[in-house]
Structure formats: C-alpha cells, structure tokens
Amino acid sequence: MKSVFLPRLVNGPFGDPGLHVSLRWQGTAVQFDLGRLDRLPAADVLKLTHVFVSHTHIDHFIGFDRVIRLFLARDAALSLYGPPGIIGNVTGKLAGYTWNLVDGYHFVLTVHEVHPDRIRSVRLPATTAFAVEEAGSRAFSGVLHEEPAFCVRAVHLDHKIPCLGFALIENTHLNVRKDALDQLGIPPGAWLNKMKEAIRTGQPGDTVITARWVDGATEHATELSLAALRDRLVVETAGQKLAYVVDTLFSTQNVARITELARGADVFFCESLFLDEDRDQALKRYHLTARQAGTLGRLAGVKHLQVFHFSPRYDGQADRVYAEAEAAFRGALAADAPV
Ligand SMILES: [Zn+2]
Ligand SMILES: [Zn+2]
Numbered sequence: 510m511k512s513v514f515l516p517r518l519v520n521g522p523f524g525d526p527g528l529h530v531s532l533r534w535q536g537t538a539v540q541f542d543l544g545r546l547d548r549l550p551a552a553d554v555l556k557l558t559h560v561f562v563s564h565t566h567i568d569h570f571i572g573f574d575r576v577i578r579l580f581l582a583r584d585a586a587l588s589l590y591g592p593p594g595i596i597g598n599v600t601g602k603l604a605g606y607t608w609n610l611v612d613g614y615h616f617v618l619t620v621h622e623v624h625p626d627r628i629r630s631v632r633l634p635a636t637t638a639f640a641v642e643e644a645g646s647r648a649f650s651g652v653l654h655e656e657p658a659f660c661v662r663a664v665h666l667d668h669k670i671p672c673l674g675f676a677l678i679e680n681t682h683l684n685v686r687k688d689a690l691d692q693l694g695i696p697p698g699a700w701l702n703k704m705k706e707a708i709r710t711g712q713p714g715d716t717v718i719t720a721r722w723v724d725g726a727t728e729h730a731t732e733l734s735l736a737a738l739r740d741r742l743v744v745e746t747a748g749q750k751l752a753y754v755v756d757t758l759f760s761t762q763n764v765a766r767i768t769e770l771a772r773g774a775d776v777f778f779c780e781s782l783f784l785d786e787d788r789d790q791a792l793k794r795y796h797l798t799a800r801q802a803g804t805l806g807r808l809a810g811v812k813h814l815q816v817f818h819f820s821p822r823y824d825g826q827a828d829r830v831y832a833e834a835e836a837a838f839r840g841a842l843a844a845d846a847p848v
Contacts, residue, residue, distance in 0.1 A: 512533070512749060513532065513533050513534055513658075513659075513679055513748075513749055514530050514531075514532065514533075514659075514677060514679065514749050514751055515530065515531040515532075515533055516528055516529070516530045516531075516751055516776060516778070517529055517530075518778070518815075518817055519544065519545075519546060519548055519549050520544060520545060520548060522816070522817045522818070522819045522827055522830070523819050523821060523823075523824065523827070524544065524545065525542075525544020525545040525568045525569070525571065525572070526541075526542045526544045526563075526568065526569055526755050526780065526817065526818050527540065527541070527542045527543060527544040527545070527546060527549070527572060528540065528541040528542065528751075528753055528778055529549060529553060530677060530751065531553075531556065532658075532659075534658065535658075536556065537556050537557070537558045538553060538556040538557050538558070539557065539558065539559045539560070539561070539661070539677065540557050540559075540560045540561070541560075541561045541563070541675055541677075541753045541778075542561075542562060542563055542569045542570075542753075542755065543560065543562060543569065543570050543571070543572035543573050543576060544568050544569055544570075544571060544572055545568075545571055545572055546572035546575045546576070547575070549572075549575075551579050554575065554576060554579050554580075555579055555580070555583065555585075557576070557587060558586075558587065558588065559587075559588045559589075559590070559654055559661070560576065560587065560588070560589045560590070561589075561590045561591075561653070561661065561663070561673070561675050561753075562589065562590065562591035562592075562595060562673070563591075563592070563672050563673045563674070563675070563753075563755050563756065564591075564592055564668060564670060564671070564672040564673070564756060565591065565592075565594070565595065565598045566756065569755070569756070570598070573599070573602055574602065577603070577618070580616050580618075581611070581614060581616055581635060582614060582616070583615070583616050584615040584616070585615075585616055585617075586616075586617045586618075586619065587616075587617075587618050587619070588619045588620075588621065588654070589618060589619070589620050589621070590620075590621045590623055590628075590653050590654070590661075590663070590673075591620070591621075591622065591623065591673070592622075592623060592665070592670070592671040592672060592673050593622060593623070593624050593671055594622070595620060595621075595622045595623075596620050596622045596629070596631055596641075599618070599620050599633070600633070600639070600641060603633070603639045608635075608638035608639060609638070611635050611636060611638060612636050613636060614635035614636050615635070615636065616634075616635040617632055617633065617634045617635065618632075618633040618635075618639070619631070619632050619633070619644060620633065621653070623649060623653065623663060623665075623673060624649065625649070625665050626648065626649055626650075627646055627647065627648055627649050628646065628647050628648075628649045628653070629645075629646045630643075630644040630645055630646065630647075631643055631644055632644045651663070651664070653675075657680070658679065658680060659677060659678060659679045659680060659748070660677075660678050660680070661675060661676070661677055661678070662675065662676045662678065662770065663675050663676075663770075664766040664767070664769070664770050665766075666754070666757040666758075666763050666766060666767070667757065667758050667760060667762065667763055667795065668756045668757050668758065668795045668796075669758075669795040672755070672756050672757055674752070674753065674754040674755075674757065674766065674767055674770050674771075675752070675753045675754075675770075676750060676751065676752045676753070676770050676771065676774065677750070677751045677752075677753075678748065678749075678750045679748025679749045679750065680709065680748050681709075681745050681746070681747060681748055682745065682746045682747075682748060683705045683708055683709070683743050683744075683745055684743070684744045684745075684746065685697070685701060685742050685743060685744075686741075686742055686743070686744060689741050689742050690742060693741065693742070695720045695722065695731060696722050698720065698721070698722055700718055700719065700720040700721065703718055704718050704735065704738050704739075704742075704743075705743075707735050708735070708739060708743065712735055713735070714734060714735055714736030714739070715734055715735070715736065716734070716735040717732050717733070717734060717735075718732070718733050718734075718735055718738060719731070719732050719733075720732075720733065749775050750773060750774045750775055751774060751775065751776050751777075751778065752767075752770055752771035752774040752776075752777045752778065752779075752809070752811070753778045754767050754770070754771065754777070754778070754779050754780065754805070755779075755780040755818060756780055756782075756795070756796060756818075757780070757795065757796070757797060758792070758795040758796070758797075758848070759791070759792075759797055759798070759801040759804075759845060759847050759848060760847055760848050761847045761848075763847070764805065764808070764847045767805050767809065768805065768808045768809045769809075770809075771805070771806070771809035771811055772809050772810060772811075773809070773810055773811065773812075774809065774811040774812065775811075775812050775813065776811070776812070776813045776814075776815055777805070777806050777809065777811040777813070777814050777815065778815045778817065779797065779802040779805060779806065779814065779815070779816055779817075779834075780796065780797055780802065780816070780817065780818035781797050781798060781799035781801070781802040781816040781817075781818065781819065781830055781833075781834055782794070782796040782797065782798075782818055782819065782820045783796060783797070783798045783799070783820055784798060784799055784800075784823065784829060784830060784833055785798050785799065785800040785833060785845070787820075787822075788800075788801075788845075792848060798833075798845070799816060799830045799831075799833035799834040799837070800833050800834070800836075800837045800842055800845050801837075801845045802814065802816050802834050802837070802838075803816075803833065803834040803835065803836065803837025803838035803839075803842065804837050804838075804844040804845050806834075806837075806838045807837065807838050807839075807840060807844065808844070814834060814835070814838045816830060816831065816834040
C-alpha cells in the first residue's frame with residue numbers, strides 16, 4: 510500500500526520541534542508545531558491548510574511569523590489549533606506588527622482554542638488588520654478536525670501547562686476489486702462512491718444501492734444490497750496513523766492518555782529531552798526521558814518510534830538517546846514507572 514502521509518521533522522533531533530506532513534493525494538500539508546521553520550522551503554509552508562500547536566513555549570511557536578509572512582498576500586485560508594490561551598498568543602504576536610496597508614488582502618487565519626470540553630474559534634482576516642471575529646464554539650470530545658480522508662485527534666497533557674498531543678489518522682481504505690466489478694457487469698460510476706459512503710457510515714447490510722448507467726440509448730438501473738456488494742467487491746485495508754507527543758510529564762494520567770492516543774500508530778514521534786540518568790531533570794521540567802518515550806511506544810504498540818527534541822547537553826551523543834529509547838521500546842530496558 511502506498512503511504513499517503515509523508516511526514517518529516519523540519520529540524521534535526523537537537524533543533525526546534527516541527528513535523529511537516531505532506532498529504533500525497535491532495536497536494537496539501539498539515540504541520541504539528543511551529544519551531545524554527547527556516548529550513549522548510551516556502552513552497553512547503555504554502556501547502557499548509559491546518560497547523561496544530563502543542564503549546565506556545567518559544568521553541569514550538571517561533572515559526573508562526575514565517576507562516577504569516579508567507580501567507581499574508583495569498584488568497585488562502587489557514588486553520589490553527591492550539592491549547593487554552595492560543596487566541597491570546599496569536600493576537601499578541603500579530604499586535605507586534607503594523608497592519609495599515611493590508612486592505613484588499615484575502616488571507617484569513619482561523620484560530621481554534623482547544624479546551625478540555627469545548628473548542629472556541631475566531632476568524633482573523635488580514636484585510637481588517639486581523640481584527641478578531643468570534644466564529645463559534647463547539648463541544649470537544651477528542652476529534653479536532655475531520656475530512657473524508659482523515660481526521661486529527663488530540664488529548665490534553667500536563668507540561669505544567671496544558672500541552673496537546675496529536676494523532677493524524679487516515680480512514681480505512683475501501684478498494685474495489687476490478688476483476689469482481691468486471692464480473693458483475695456494471696460499469697463504475699457514482700454508485701461506487703455511494704456504496705463506500707454507506708460502508709464508512711456504518712449503514713446496515715440490507716441498505717439498497719442503486720446503480721444507474723447508460724448503454725447506447727438504453728438506461729439501466731440495478732438495485733443491490735450493501736452486504737452483497739461489500740462481500741463481492743470491497744477489500745478493506747487499514748489507513749495510516751501518526752502520533753505526535755512533545756513536552757510532557759511521565760505521569761499516570763499522561764501515560765494513559767498518550768497510550769490511548771498513539772495506539773497502533775505506524776510512526777510515533779515523541780520527544781525525549783533527557784536520558785534516564787537525568788530523569789530528575791525531566792521530572793522537574795515536565796519532560797520525558799528516552800527510556801520513558803520507549804516505554805510509551807511499547808505500551809501503545811506502535812510500529813516505529815521516532816524520538817526527537819534532545820537537550821543540547823547531549824550534543825555529539827545523539828546515539829545514546831536513540832539507543833536508550835529503542836532499548837525501552839524493544840523491552841531490553843525495563844519500562845519506567847510513572848510518577
Ligand atoms: Zn519543547
Ligand atoms: Zn515546552
């Protein structure tokens with residue numbers, strides 16, 4: 510199966526956090542965290558449609574200015590999600606510049622502030638110098654954003670401030686078997702999309718799908734049951750899943766939330782600022798060690814663990830951090846116990 514998410518960390522393991530994910534089938538991209546983005550080409554920044562910010566410590570948010578700089582004169586919309594306080598953080602940053610020559614600019618930034626039980630949204634149009642327009646509030650129960658091909662989930666984690674952990678989840682692939690379709694003798698058409706939609710939305714097996722097609726001057730229509738079509742035509746394959754967790758305490762509650770969020774991920778991107786030998790520092794600063802990151806990956810049953818966001822104190826020793834995380838992930842190093 511072709512990968513549809515093409516993720517890459519914007520900086521090296523000692524650089525600011527930022528995960529850029531190209532969405533192969535639609536030519537757009539999403540981004541997790543906005544650390545320094547100098548190394549991300551402008552063309553890639555401009556592919557962004559959704560940005561997810563874990564928290565606004567400077568190493569996760571300093572790249573915001575580059576995003577705005579590039580989008581400003583574009584006829585584009587960008588959605589940004591962040592933890593409680595993000596609206597104030599964004600408007601505070603924007604207030605640091607002068608916006609008197611922007612009328613006629615079409616760029617609109619929408620900011621979604623994610624609270625444990627609700628999401629408050631505001632629109633910030635460039636043309637009105639980013640004046641805040643309330644854009645409603647909705648209940649939040651885990652899903653931040655959803656579209657036909659994928660969704661983004663989030664959990665609130667404790668980093669001595671609320672910090673969001675994210676998962677990017679592709680929907681199940683529904684592939685139609687060409688040979689079976691040929692045997693059925695009905696040409697492909699809109700009815701196949703109706704069938705897929707019915708499967709995705711969990712419609713009962715006796716749901717009737719009507720296939721209509723024209724053969725010369727003759728119009729045809731055939732009614733088929735969803736269950737029969739599904740058995741005969743459809744091969745389901747699991748979609749991809751990425752998880753992204755940074756800057757968080759190895760506490761019982763965080764561990765439970767991260768394990769649930771990252772369950773079965775193809776790639777789990779996880780911070781590991783410290784080594785186990787400096788676990789007292791990790792505890793004090795509400796960060797993870799490499800051993801804890803490995804433990805989380807193991808508990809969540811992820812396929813691949815990618816640790817990053819290393820403390821500069823290990824400059825030249827990245828191998829030690831990778832090795833410790835991998836050892837805990839593989840079970841060669843005992844799991845750490847949450848505080
Ligand atoms: Zn950080
Ligand atoms: Zn932080």
